Amino acid sequence: xxxxxxxxxxxxxxxxxxxxxxxxxxxxxxxxxxxxxxxxxxxxxxxxxxxxxxxxxxxxxxxxxxxxxxxxxxxxxxxxxxxxxxxxxxxxxxxxxxxxxxxxxxxxxxxxxxxxxxxxxxxxxxxxxxxxxxxxxxxxxxxxxxxxxxxxxxxxxxxxxxxxxxxxxxxxxxxxxxxxxxxxxxxxxxxxxxxxxxxxxxxxxxxxxxxxxxxxxxxxxxxxxxxxxxxxxxxxxxxxxxxxxxxxxxxxxxxxxxxx
Ligand code: OOG
Numbered sequence: 001x002x003x004x005x006x007x008x009x010x011x012x013x014x015x016x017x018x019x020x021x022x023x024x025x026x027x028x029x030x031x032x033x034x035x036x037x038x039x040x041x042x043x044x045x046x047x048x049x050x051x052x053x054x055x056x057x058x059x060x061x062x063x064x065x066x067x068x069x070x071x072x073x074x075x076x077x078x079x080x081x082x083x084x085x086x087x088x089x090x091x092x093x094x095x096x097x098x099x100x101x102x103x104x105x106x107x108x109x110x111x112x113x114x115x116x117x118x119x120x121x122x123x124x125x126x127x128x129x130x131x132x133x134x135x136x137x138x139x140x141x142x143x144x145x146x147x148x149x150x151x152x153x154x155x156x157x158x159x160x161x162x163x164x165x166x167x168x169x170x171x172x173x174x175x176x177x178x179x180x181x182x183x184x185x186x187x188x189x190x191x192x193x194x195x196x197x198x199x200x201x202x203x204x205x206x207x208x209x210x211x212x213x214x215x216x217x218x219x220x221x222x223x224x225x226x227x228x229x230x231x232x233x234x235x236x237x238x239x240x241x242x243x244x245x246x247x248x249x250x251x252x253x254x255x256x257x258x259x260x
Pocket of ligand 1 (some may be wrong): 064
């Protein structure tokens with residue numbers, strides 16, 4: 001597939017996002033689309049957003065839990081890119097208008113304080129993380145019904161990234177027992193999803209180790225100062241207007257958003 005085709009497919013996805021319109025998965029018309037090409041389309045899509053004044057602030061991992069892999073029927077972790085315009089303030093409001101079929105997921109996020117590259121250990125990842133937060137990611141897929149897509153489709157679509165919210169409690173990761181944090185997500189006061197944080201990659205910090213390996217395959221590193229979403233601990237929950245969603249994580253307080 002030519003660089004020109006990467007650009008064309010990235011534009012198709014970006015227009016679908018901006019117009020809140022579904023399109024068929026790319027692999028319908030391009031059944032041989034491979035993962036490296038899908039990451040090239042994703043990178044092209046990010047370039048389009050940067051051209052509109054957005055700034056990269058970090059990366060998200062996806063499909064790092066068994067619950068999510070089962071929900072989406074996809075089998076290996078993927079990453080996507082986060083920009084400043086995707087961040088919703090804690091306690092803020094998100095508008096469903098402009099979204100296609102948004103869902104929300106409970107996550108753990110990190111902020112790095114130094115660059116990470118290639119094969120790293122859990123200890124090296126921890127050394128490079130200044131803080132850990134409770135977080136929620138709002139996914140939206142540009143594909144029909146948020147279904148029937150393959151791994152290359154979802155990667156090309158920036159791994160279904162849409163918005164994210166970080167909690168206001170920030171802790172050094174070594175102060176917590178990272179794989180043993182209870183996470184509870186409530187909608188309008190009713191508990192809808194709960195899991196222990198080891199649902200995420202066995203230990204959320206291992207999502208950073210996996211992310212560095214995926215980036216390395218593309219000759220890239222994880223820059224200092226990145227926000228990293230470690231991936232959802234549970235299946236995603238569909239959003240409806242009027243919902244108030246609150247995630248509580250042991251030692252990391254709570255974070256909420258309202259839907260309008
Ligand atoms: C793919 C992205 C999944 C996660 O945290 O597992 C994801 C999808 O579900 O559309 O972000």
